[in-house]
Amino acid sequence: MALINYATREINVKIVYYGPGLGGKTTNLRWIYGKLDQNTKGKMITLATEMDRTLFFDFLPVDLGKVRGFQTRFHLYTVPGQVFYNASRRIILRGADGIIFVADSQRERREDNIDSLENLRDNLATFNLRLSDTPYVMQYNKRDLPNLMTVAEMEGLLNTERVLYFESVATQGIGVFDTLKEIAKTVIRKF
């Protein structure tokens, strides 16, 4: 839930990266962390397993500086994608102001994308929320790999609400900032 503190002149917004395991959510955050200067980014927190898989969440605060006197921050979180970490996903999803659904474009991950999107809907429902009422965008990641689904296929498969989508190669930063900028703007317009 966004916080607007008129007393301390602060605005905080929570953005959550959701999607199937190994889809590139953490890679998005690492790219952002690597590219932003020290004044703009806070400390990146990663609660991962020894095998570098997200166990609970990754967290990266992005500080826009003062806007009309308000220190404006976007708190970026990823959820763990692996199926059995659903309790963690639900915890992180709570209070999200905007969601980026990071889908894996590889044809063999088709069902994983569908399952993860369904899981997102189910978890939102536990907070009495619907995906259609929540600001979100789609990111079709790994567009550099072989055996891809076409964008049209992915749109038909996943983007039932026809929200904005972005093609990305998170390992190279392609589409990463475009996606973040769009969801941040979408959320801000709903203030």
Add this chain to the structure above:
Amino acid sequence: MLIDRIKLFESGFQAIKENIEKLLQQSDAKAVLLVDRDGNLITNAGETERVDLESFATLAAADFAATSQLAELIGEQQFHTLYHQGERDHLYFQALVRNIIIAVIFDQRTTLGLVRVRVKHAAETLSKILEDIFGSQEQAVPEEEPRIEDISKDIEDELDRLFG
């Protein structure tokens, strides 16, 4: 549909701040923080110069959320307090109303017992203040404040500048 948001204004915030300062003094703690369960830091008092407050708020919220899930697994709705014992510094968390958490950082200058008693007392007062604040979320933004539409527009411009 507008997104949910907490709006804090001067009067409510000052009432919170005063009670947090009072709790700090009465408990002899190193620091007291108020965070929400989404990981937002609302205010803090005491020795926090060496603490990454943003990370602390995020992890405190996550800690509380994770243990709430544990509570559910054993048939409890939630754990109202959490205690973490360190070599020198310790943490004590107390859930308030409206998804707000008090976090106290303390050391050998005080005791867990005193912290627990003082937090319990402060929690009652703070919960009333928070209920008043949350009960009036639809109150109009004071005229002297910038319009939210203008802030949004400027944030969009800043996003364009930062992310190209």
